[in-house]
Amino acid sequence: xxxxxxxxxxxxxxxxxxxxxxxxxxxxxxxxxxxxxxxxxxxxxxxxxxxxxxxxxxxxxxxxxxxxxxxxxxxxxxxxxxxxxxxxxxxxxxxxxxxxxxxxxxxxxxxxxxxxxxxxxxxxxxxxxxxxxxxxxxxxxxxxxxxxxxxxxxxxxxxxxxxxxxxxxxxxxxxxxxxxxxxxxxxxxxxxxxxxxxxxxxxxxxxxxxxxxxxxxxxxxxxxxxxxxxxxxxxxxxxxxxxxxxxxxxxxxxxxxxxxxxxxxxxxxxxxxxxxxxxxxxxxxxxxxxxxxxxxxxxxxxxxxxxxxxxxxxxxxxxxxxxxxxxxxxxxxxxxxxxxxxxxxxxxxxxxxxxxxxxxxxxxxxxxxxxxxxxxxxxxxxxxxxxxxxxxxxxxxxxxxxxxxxxxxxxxxxxxxxxxxxxxxxxxxxxxxxxxxxxxxxxxxxxxxxxxxxxxxxxxxxxxxxxxxxxxxxxxxxxxxxxx
Amino acid sequence: xxxxxxxxxxxxxxxxxxxxxxxxxxxxxxxxxxxxxxxxxxxxxxxxxxxxxxxxxxxxxxxxxxxxxxxxxxxxxxxxxxxxxxxxxxxxxxxxxxxxxxxxxxxxxxxxxxxxxxxxxxxxxxxxxxxxxxxxxxxxxxxxxxxxxxxxxxxxxxxxxxxxxxxxxxxxxxxxxxxxxxxxxxxxxxxxxxxxxxxxxxxxxxxxxxxxxxxxxxxxxxxxxxxxxxxxxxxxxxxxxxxxxxxxxxxxxxxxxxxxxxxxxxxxxxxxxxxxxxxxxxxxxxxxxxxxxxxxxxxxxxxxxxxxxxxxxxxxxxxxxxxxxxxxxxxxxxxxxxxxxxxxxxxxxxxxxxxxxxxxxxxxxxxxxxxxxxxxxxxxxxxxxxxxxxxxxxxxxxxxxxxxxxxxxxxxxxxxxxxxxxxxxxxxxxxxxxxxxxxxxxxxxxxxxxxxxxxxxxxxxxxxxxxxxxxxx
Numbered sequence: 001x002x003x004x005x006x007x008x009x010x011x012x013x014x015x016x017x018x019x020x021x022x023x024x025x026x027x028x029x030x031x032x033x034x035x036x037x038x039x040x041x042x043x044x045x046x047x048x049x050x051x052x053x054x055x056x057x058x059x060x061x062x063x064x065x066x067x068x069x070x071x072x073x074x075x076x077x078x079x080x081x082x083x084x085x086x087x088x089x090x091x092x093x094x095x096x097x098x099x100x101x102x103x104x105x106x107x108x109x110x111x112x113x114x115x116x117x118x119x120x121x122x123x124x125x126x127x128x129x130x131x132x133x134x135x136x137x138x139x140x141x142x143x144x145x146x147x148x149x150x151x152x153x154x155x156x157x158x159x160x161x162x163x164x165x166x167x168x169x170x171x172x173x174x175x176x177x178x179x180x181x182x183x184x185x186x187x188x189x190x191x192x193x194x195x196x197x198x199x200x201x202x203x204x205x206x207x208x209x210x211x212x213x214x215x216x217x218x219x220x221x222x223x224x225x226x227x228x229x230x231x232x233x234x235x236x237x238x239x240x241x242x243x244x245x246x247x248x249x250x251x252x253x254x255x256x257x258x259x260x261x262x263x264x265x266x267x268x269x270x271x272x273x274x275x276x277x278x279x280x281x282x283x284x285x286x287x288x289x290x291x292x293x294x295x296x297x298x299x300x301x302x303x304x305x306x307x308x309x310x311x312x313x314x315x316x317x318x319x320x321x322x323x324x325x326x327x328x329x330x331x332x333x334x335x336x337x338x339x340x341x342x343x344x345x346x347x348x349x350x351x352x353x354x355x356x357x358x359x360x361x362x363x364x365x366x367x368x369x370x371x372x373x374x375x376x377x378x379x380x381x382x383x384x385x386x387x388x389x390x391x392x393x394x395x396x397x398x399x400x401x402x403x404x405x406x407x408x409x410x411x412x413x414x415x416x417x418x419x420x421x422x423x424x425x426x427x428x429x430x431x432x433x434x435x436x437x438x439x440x441x442x443x444x445x446x447x448x449x450x451x452x453x454x455x456x457x458x459x460x461x462x463x464x465x466x467x468x469x470x471x472x473x474x475x476x477x478x479x480x481x482x483x484x
Numbered sequence: 485x486x487x488x489x490x491x492x493x494x495x496x497x498x499x500x501x502x503x504x505x506x507x508x509x510x511x512x513x514x515x516x517x518x519x520x521x522x523x524x525x526x527x528x529x530x531x532x533x534x535x536x537x538x539x540x541x542x543x544x545x546x547x548x549x550x551x552x553x554x555x556x557x558x559x560x561x562x563x564x565x566x567x568x569x570x571x572x573x574x575x576x577x578x579x580x581x582x583x584x585x586x587x588x589x590x591x592x593x594x595x596x597x598x599x600x601x602x603x604x605x606x607x608x609x610x611x612x613x614x615x616x617x618x619x620x621x622x623x624x625x626x627x628x629x630x631x632x633x634x635x636x637x638x639x640x641x642x643x644x645x646x647x648x649x650x651x652x653x654x655x656x657x658x659x660x661x662x663x664x665x666x667x668x669x670x671x672x673x674x675x676x677x678x679x680x681x682x683x684x685x686x687x688x689x690x691x692x693x694x695x696x697x698x699x700x701x702x703x704x705x706x707x708x709x710x711x712x713x714x715x716x717x718x719x720x721x722x723x724x725x726x727x728x729x730x731x732x733x734x735x736x737x738x739x740x741x742x743x744x745x746x747x748x749x750x751x752x753x754x755x756x757x758x759x760x761x762x763x764x765x766x767x768x769x770x771x772x773x774x775x776x777x778x779x780x781x782x783x784x785x786x787x788x789x790x791x792x793x794x795x796x797x798x799x800x801x802x803x804x805x806x807x808x809x810x811x812x813x814x815x816x817x818x819x820x821x822x823x824x825x826x827x828x829x830x831x832x833x834x835x836x837x838x839x840x841x842x843x844x845x846x847x848x849x850x851x852x853x854x855x856x857x858x859x860x861x862x863x864x865x866x867x868x869x870x871x872x873x874x875x876x877x878x879x880x881x882x883x884x885x886x887x888x889x890x891x892x893x894x895x896x897x898x899x900x901x902x903x904x905x906x907x908x909x910x911x912x913x914x915x916x917x918x919x920x921x922x923x924x925x926x927x928x929x930x931x932x933x934x935x936x937x938x939x940x941x942x943x944x945x946x947x948x949x950x951x952x953x954x955x956x957x
Contacts, residue, residue, distance in 0.1 A: 377614065382610050382611075382613075382614065383606060383607030383608075383610045383611060384607060384611060388607070392603070392647075392651070395647075395648075395651055396651050396654065396655045397655075399648075399651045399652050399654075399655040399656055400655040400656065402656070404648060404651070404652050404656070404677075407648050407651050407652075408645075408648045411644035411645070411647055411648055412641075412644060414640075414644055415637065415640050415641045415644045418636065418637060418640055419637070422633065422636060422637075425617075426621065426629060426632075426633060429618065429621065429622060430621040430622060430628070430629045430632065431629070469545060470545045470546045470603075470604065470607065471545070471546050473544070473545060
């Protein structure tokens with residue numbers, strides 16, 4: 001495969017971003033958003049085609065791998081970016097920073113795509129930094145006091161996490177390998193002993209921060225709640241899938257799945273997963289704000305995926321598949337949920353952002369409510385939705401590895417999670433809106449059909465991933481998500 | 485053919501949801517046609533199926549099979565599906581959505597009984613919850629939201645434990661296809677945890693005492709149609725899964741657990757009957773009587789002889805018909821009086837002679853009068869218990885006496901005595917209501933005088949199962 005072809009998705013997205021920047025400079029905001037979306041869509045389609053046609057191929061010049069899982073993750077990232085950008089285009093076109101947000105979204109998608117496909121530890125860290133930097137900018141783009149505060153919090157904590165990562169890199173590069181290319185590192189780490197374990201723990205800390213796993217989570221709720229929902233719909237979801245993919249690439253490939261590290265790795269990740277599941281679910285239960293609830297529940301969702309990551313230490317032959325499916329299911333469903341929040345906000349301008357405030361939406365916007373219900377069920381892990389397969393495979397791996405207790409923790413967490421996911425369904429369909437609210441609502445509130453359609457499209461994806469494997473098996477997913 | 489059993493109500497549900505918006509009448513007619521068509525497809529599927537052989541082998545996710553244990557329960561599901569649609573005829577709040585959800589419940593319950601592998605089974609098991617949640621939560625009585633949430637959380641908690649069990653069985657024990665479970669049980673070390681994890685989920689659904697606290701709320705707060713499906717078919721999913729999955733997959737653990745099942749059964753029989761006796765709310769009384777009847781099912785499964793397993797099947801079918809009829813009649817009374825409170829009711833033998841006759845009939849079936857469906861199953865369960873647990877059987881027999889007490893008390897309080905003035909002029913059952921009540925009465929008589937209709941279908945499957953169960957405790 002030629003270098004250009006392998007780079008084409010990232011180049012397409014970046015080209016869209018640069019053109020968008022130019023249009024935005026001439027104050028053609030709508031056009032800018034359109035061009036960026038088109039670039040993302042093209043990047044997504046090309047990535048999808050690469051994923052289906054090519055088996056994993058290493059590109060020597062860039063130390064990138066292309067094809068199958070590497071491109072499939074990029075395809076998902078680009079497509080979610082395109083869908084959320086189109087869905088949010090009405091809000092963004094009305095905001096003064098809308099054009100810049102669109103451009104940043106495309107760059108974030110490109111950085112995430114790079115993250116999921118690079119086999120170079122230095123580039124992993126650079127891509128992570130790029131993801132983080134762009135996210136700070138996206139959080140503060142709303143230009144409110146609270147969003148500035150959230151971005152600052154995110155920035156400072158992120159700097160600490162980057163410090164971890166650089167320290168890990170210096171141990172690995174300086175003490176052992178003298179190389180940043182993953183397969184080279186693997187050779188040098190055999191028998192490396194305790195210093196390598198320290199490096200692994202530090203690397204894990206960095207990944208945990210970017211994934212907002214407990215106890216590295218505290219930046220996430222503020223950041224997600226204060227950003228525009230349609231922006232969070234991408235920023236808070238698809239990059240996590242790319243980071244999970246990178247995690248499942250780097251750890252086994254460096255050789256941390258070797259016998260001498262496997263047990264420690266399993267327990268570190270199992271601890272991280274358990275803590276995230278317990279903390280995310282119980283704090284999620286206490287939230288009243290819809291998007292804040294989604295942010296906390298996202299901590300638990302990462303925990304479920306990390307169950308699969310922990311089990312992968314003990315089952316090297318199945319590396320990553322369960323984690324990727326769990327990450328994919330989370331990314332699509334959470335993107336849909338945030339998109340739904342955007343759609344509700346425009347349909348009911350008086351909505352205060354709380355779950356209780358969703359009362360009566362079921363009757364007012366039936367299609368949107370049905371789509372949101374699908375998202376909530378998928379995040380809970382009910383069968384016939386994508387979320388079921390993610391949990392089923394991740395917990396199945398835990399059981400295969402002989403640690404069924406991890407599966408039990410995850411499933412009990414899912415039961416608790418219905419307390420708040422179900423609360424959304426309950427509000428939409430079972431609660432009557434308070435009389436005052438219906439009277440005072442302005443009659444001319446125009447629903448944002450773009451946001452609504454984006455939510456519905458994502459709901460259809462969630463259902464398709466959930467239902468089709470019953471008829472065609474998981475082989476398509478497992479071949480297209482294969483990393484090695 | 486088997487796919488059609490699930491697809492017919494599902495398509496019906498979609499059609500009703502889309503076209504039913506035109507008018508309530510269109511929705512009602514379409515729903516009735518869809519449920520009749522679904523019942524017809526079930527009958528055809530049962531009639532043409534070869535019976536005992538379950539599919540096995542190939543690891544396909546979409547895999548349906550019907551064995552003798554499932555066949556009678558599928559017939560019951562199709563039958564009660566029609567009754568539930570008829571029971572919902574006076575529903576005025578978005579009737580199209582209501583009918584669509586009833587048909588969706590029917591489709592997913594049929595899926596549970598037809599699932600050919602453990603993953604599909606779990607998928608349908610959970611799928612049942614969602615439409616049922618909405619039926620209780622939107623169309624239920626005053627306390628509906630609380631009841632719906634409680635119903636969902638409890639059964640979801642049970643099924644989460646069940647999924648842990650299924651995951652262990654599948655990923656550590658390589659169990660997958662239903663047809664293979666009996667011939668390749670799990671290794672003995674896995675059996676104990678798997679059996680109990682699965683059984684907690686299954687027993688939650690029945691429910692047995694201790695795991696039952698969601699049930700009276702759900703049964704009483706649900707609309708009549710929902711109560712009929714909840715008690716008539718949803719409760720049977722638990723017993724079916726015990727027979728079809730938990731016992732074959734973990735026979736040794738089942739054997740060790742038999743005394744516990746027997747004890748749970750007897751406790752359920754007595755507790756359900758005593759609490760039913762104390763109720764003044766007619767619908768709550770029926771809900772608690774269901775716990776007592778399900779107690780017989782658990783007791784018979786614990787005994788485990790071929791005849792006892794047949795008895796369990798008979799009690800399940802009978803309870804589906806009898807509880808369905810009682811909830812239907814209670815709902816019809818509520819539509820006229822606006823209350824289930826028995827202290828305010830009375831004297832309907834004079835005011836509503838037809839209704840009162842049907843109610844007496846259903847109560848007699850519930851207490852196990854010979855010739856009606858309640859009798860053969862409970863008699864066989866008690867007889868088989870005697871051979872297995874001796875004098876302890878007396879406790880179960882005591883439950884039968886209590887059940888006569890609460891059923892007859894209900895009949896006395898509702899049908900006899902003076903009529904409250906406000907209810908003096910209410911009208912008796914109309915033709916449409918008769919059309920719902922009469923088939924249930926016919927079913928109760930048929931199963932009462934011809935129990936082989938049920939046991940004959942189930943016999944080969946139950947005999948195969950009894951090879952790993954049964955014997956003295």
